[in-house]
Amino acid sequence: MTELNQLDLYKEMVRIRQFEARVLNEYHADKSPAWDIGAGLIPGEMHLSAGQEPAAVGVCAHLKKGDAITAPHRPHHFALSHGVDMNAMMAEIYGRTTGLCKGKGGHMHLFDPENHFSCSGIIAQGYPVACGHAMAFKRKGTDHVAVAVAGEGAANQGAFHESLNLAALWNLPVVFVIEDNDWAISVPRSASTANTSNADRAAGYGMPGVRVENNDVEAVFEAAGAAIDRARAGEGPSLLEIHTVRLWGHFEGDAQAYRGAELETLDERDPIPAYAAAIGLSDDQVAAIKAEADSEVDAAVRFALDSPVPTADDALLHVFA
């Protein structure tokens, strides 16, 4: 099992947060006065993962080159932790020809074959695809692992059930990750899910299931390590539910009235300052790490802004190979 490196975990969380804070800022920068979702340098729906960094960082610490991730509509934290190039990702978000997908995909459809990363806007549908990645890894005789990520809302989709059964039945090297941030847009977990832990559902497939509480990156790291090692050793799939927090709106522009008083508690629940305190970082260290992340993000924004915009005719390419 990979060794836990607290500083690395912290730095990666900060890197993700600074990336997303910047996207948030740029996203809103040029949509006023009349706020228009389709306007600005970064248009469209934008689902940011602030608060959920522990899930991605704790899981991806165990992955090596060649392992695959399928992420959902809220993909940035897993993408960055898994090694997707920040410049190419930012350029994709800006819709540029240098983007991961040449501007065709956008933030919900990021494809990076080099790092075996992909995501999709249809919830839970990355689960079946991850089973296929795992099949290929197994057929090729490698020890690679496929990680599939979805939210707690998505766990009530049929694809969840079918995929868990298939992976268990075929003993595939998959780790199914559920990020439980208590909400599916405006619908709380209590109004979507009949039982309290998806880890309990794993038993229905004869698969180990673990729920990690408290959004604790080290606990995620431990649980994910066990699941990933298990898969790598050919012992089959596991399910890992991580109780986390969505600090911002479901998508940008979401006023979140439905969250009521919970909104006031969010600052306290931010896992990043909490982890800085837990591992005893000084203010200077915190500032330095943030500054380092910011400069990487600055460069990515510059890269994106300097990149060409696709032409209208580019839209006609790539329907068929």
Next chain:
Amino acid sequence: MTELNQLDLYKEMVRIRQFEARVLNEYHADKSPAWDIGAGLIPGEMHLSAGQEPAAVGVCAHLKKGDAITAPHRPHHFALSHGVDMNAMMAEIYGRTTGLCKGKGGHMHLFDPENHFSCSGIIAQGYPVACGHAMAFKRKGTDHVAVAVAGEGAANQGAFHESLNLAALWNLPVVFVIEDNDWAISVPRSASTANTSNADRAAGYGMPGVRVENNDVEAVFEAAGAAIDRARAGEGPSLLEIHTVRLWGHFEGDAQAYRGAELETLDERDPIPAYAAAIGLSDDQVAAIKAEADSEVDAAVRFALDSPVPTADDALLHVFA
């Protein structure tokens, strides 16, 4: 709870068996010498339930008028036990205008609104619809119950998962029945299902789950009674898995080579003679009950044969109400 009446349970099982034996006979009667699935008085796919009578009879003994059933592609046993008129059902199987569906539906799509019975050829998709029946019953303030039936193969379909979660979450009066006959066409349970009992999956929705072994009609009766009473009392859904046996092919014409030596054991596993012995019926009683059933079936065949065939233009009716 309804009281267990052994003779009634037996008679109903025989009634179903004689109905299906006759359908089997008529189905094959005029398809030779070159066996052609589309030929004869009864054309098309034909899925018979011989061996599975205990499931239907044990469950339906507890249902009253107004309770609903959604059955799958193998529907006859549940239809007959639930009170669907044998004449109209036989006429539908013969594709006549007097059929339940005027010849439009056929044996996989039987609709009897009076008895709140329906079935469908897409496996597991009756589960969601049953949730809707239950919603309506609850909204109307009745104590009616919706029963949804599927096979163990179907339990690996996404609709199963979504429906169980929904019903548990909304505390709907539904009883989910799984008929585990060990096979999904040629695929054995071991090649379709990662765990050994679907009853265990119920726990993942915080729902009671019971598995009845041995194809025992009285055990089904007891377990179904508890589940149906629970639903009727407003205490929510349950899952009931019944281990049963498919005595004949998946559909008629299925040579069943894939079953190998198991084929030779089937006669011994027929639940009907076994139950006759268990409840101490004499040969005369057995013969008399069979004769009574046969005469009802004879009449149904006569009714069907005497009924008009639809015209080609009838096909154009009933797309829209």
Next chain:
Amino acid sequence: MTATETPTSEGTRRITTAKAMAEAIALEMRNDPNVFVMGEDVGAYGGIFGSTTDLFAEFGADRVIDTPISETAFIGAGIGAATEGMRPVVELMFIDFYGVCMDQITNHMAKIHYESGGAVKVPMVLMAATGAGYSDAAQHSQSLWGTFAHLPGIKVVAPSNPYDAKGLMASAIRDDNPVLYLFHKGAQGLVWMAKNPRSIAHVPEEAYTVPIGEAAVAKEGSDVTIVTISLSVQHSLDVAEKLEGEGISVEVIDLRSLVPLDTETVLASVAKTGKLLVVDEDYKSYGMTGEIAAIVAETDPTMLSKPMVRLAVPDVPIPYARTMEYGILPTRDKIEAAVRELAS
């Protein structure tokens, strides 16, 4: 043809398409206790695209029901409830999500009435948001009405303005058949999306219906016929008004429903102008543009004094970047160019 029912911007009370939809649902809910609403975020949130605004406040959680993200289960539940006498209005958030619940929609909702030989009715409305234009990319921007219009058993409506939105919703709820009600996000009049002023218009306060299956002549004209639906009606009217000044007279037919299709209104217009442009935000091939071509070609191809023109998404998924997205959408510019070409 029902030119008289064409919405008008005259009148004092002007509301958005979204509000008009919600208002129609509220009126039906007040009148009929069997009507209820379910879907993702239709409750307190009011529907991601405003289709259920204020319903939760008036009718509460028992009649305006937030669901898990289980489209197969809750659309199936809508079907089951409908067959037991309810009149559910079920929202599928984006039509792009049809793929996770298509079996319930097309093998059950659409077929039960037929399969049962008319014995069972499925009086249900399935509503869903359609359309592109705000960089939501390939999985959240489709129109797909052609897909559903191809499959028998479902009425398919798609309003272009607030007046029709309200009247078609009332008709849909009262209809004894399943109705797929497709509303274009860009025609909802949402505060957070660019919009055409045509998305906010006069709508009478009282209940009324717009019949399903009747096209509207949204604008009369004599040189070129544009047959279109949904948001593209707004674009087409803009173009028609602009070209009017130059002496090009464009007739704009708003189909309003694809099933049933009002072939009469289409044919009458093409017979008059001899020039046909079909504008469709759905994919080009095997869809609405083809169907309109066929009803002309099987009636009388000599009606066409020039080859018809199809303007639709050119069989590519919807790309993210704005330049590419607008490159493939049937924009005003492209409509105008096509009309000029036909009129020349």
Next chain:
Amino acid sequence: MTATETPTSEGTRRITTAKAMAEAIALEMRNDPNVFVMGEDVGAYGGIFGSTTDLFAEFGADRVIDTPISETAFIGAGIGAATEGMRPVVELMFIDFYGVCMDQITNHMAKIHYESGGAVKVPMVLMAATGAGYSDAAQHSQSLWGTFAHLPGIKVVAPSNPYDAKGLMASAIRDDNPVLYLFHKGAQGLVWMAKNPRSIAHVPEEAYTVPIGEAAVAKEGSDVTIVTISLSVQHSLDVAEKLEGEGISVEVIDLRSLVPLDTETVLASVAKTGKLLVVDEDYKSYGMTGEIAAIVAETDPTMLSKPMVRLAVPDVPIPYARTMEYGILPTRDKIEAAVRELAS
């Protein structure tokens, strides 16, 4: 146009369409270890409609994989395996079951290559049985090729005979794109289903390809053009041969694939005959018949010396009883009547 590739019944080795499919898969599997097959009952059973006959015996359970009834999971798994370099051949038993897995098919299989800006390929074959004619009713009898042809990103092929079945399967497996391979149950040549002798024909033993996107002129003629696909090609050829004797010369175009569509071959034939009949076992509206109409109407409607005729399922679900089912199918009788009408 590739009239030379038209299958011929000359030659010694005559096999069924089903066998020809399975043989093509076997040849590809021998050559390329990345090819594997999965689906329900594709193993020992050999596929419900014979598409995987004998593969299990040769390649074993590791390469010919029976799946649970979890179409979303195993089609998704096929996609995932394809993006990681495999070439899966996945069977969806009946195309009618598309509704439980449509999201994987159209939002993932079809779009990944485009969404990724060409970075990711999905070299996968999805095969499924289509068609009616043996009383399998509304949920097991559809053709639905129009549905898939409408949605960009999937090649859609449907062979009408053993020769094409083998050659198109080889092309499909070698293609770097997702290919939906639709085989008509009634053209498989199964022992347990009524069949046209055209379903058993000479097929070379060695591997060969039939290109995807080229129609075949199945029969040349000069009076009337029939454009059709799949089993209806067999019916159309029967009618054409019969009418030949009466001096009515019918050209039969077997499209073989709907995506890409060989418009050139269609237009050349219509230009020659001026009379167009489109025969389609899929639903009539918003489908293949419309698309063919449109390519004529947007090219040159004056090509048609008479209104075109569409013969397709008249927008009703497929009924069970034989009288009704044959009432709505495009049978030889109806094809003949339509040709006579056009030729008169």
